């Protein structure tokens with residue numbers, strides 16, 4: 537079975553490690569999701585340049601850079617997206633509606649700052665991977681899982697948006713741009729409300745879901761095998777495989793990246809009882825043709841083959857970023873290029 541991991545991050549500036557892990561996991565290709573945000577302004581550049589090692593195997597989705605002293609605005613977002621795509625990006629990664637990020641930026645996704653970028657993304661049918669929300673349990677210390685409390689992932693405190701607000705903003709964006717090609721990360725956190733996922737999937741032709749854990753999703757799948765199997769069969773053309781793999785072996789929730797891959801593939805593909813990472817269940821046993829769409833075909837249909845990087849595009853993107861980077865990041869950028 538061909539496998540494309542649609543949801544991978546470079547956290548440690550080590551694309552060679554990501555590539556070696558992809559080889560170990562038997563991935564034909566994988567997609568790097570850049571999340572420069574306000575902490576790592578060169579992350580999009582690094583994801584793009586990772587393609588040099590294996591241009592036919594690596595996709596890069598660019599993310600917006602936020603820097604102190606440069607207020608976010610619609611023209612800048614549009615320009616960043618345009619330059620990232622010209623440099624060889626394959627899509628647009630949005631993390632701004634993850635509650636912890638939203639809390640910091642306070643930028644409504646249905647507001648002016650994102651509007652031009654969404655217009656461009658719809659016009660050009662740019663694939664988007666969009667993290668909106670978090671598991672509903674994270675909004676209350678009493679219901680949140682232990683690992684979420686331990687890692688300070690609770691959405692409790694001043695400045696956090698409610699989950700309803702985040703969902704509302706997504707719906708406003710889709711109402712305005714109904715042909716947007718967005719794959720909502722982590723099942724859009726709807727494993728506790730399948731009807732919600734179905735409503736959005738039915739309403740918008742290019743609204744997709746990625747199956748990157750969220751452990752809670754997989755617990756839900758295993759707890760209602762028949763219900764979810766029917767869901768996977770019905771929406772087999774709009775679901776994409778992902779794992780949140782990073783360029784390091786460990787994982788704070790599952791212990792290791794290998795455990796995540798095993799857990800996801802056993803849940804979706806096998807129909808036998810298994811016990812992995814402390815979780816026991818019986819796989820859903822999706823039909824091979826459905827598996828192949830979810831594991832590779834759907835993502836490929838949307839993103840095509842990886843775009844080549846463009847030297848002039850890279851330079852134009854880097855030049856645009858330079859004035860807002862610290863001296864140290866400017867030196868790093870030059871060394872990367």
Ligand SMILES: [Zn+2]
Nearest residue numbers: 543545569780
């Ligand atoms: Zn992710």
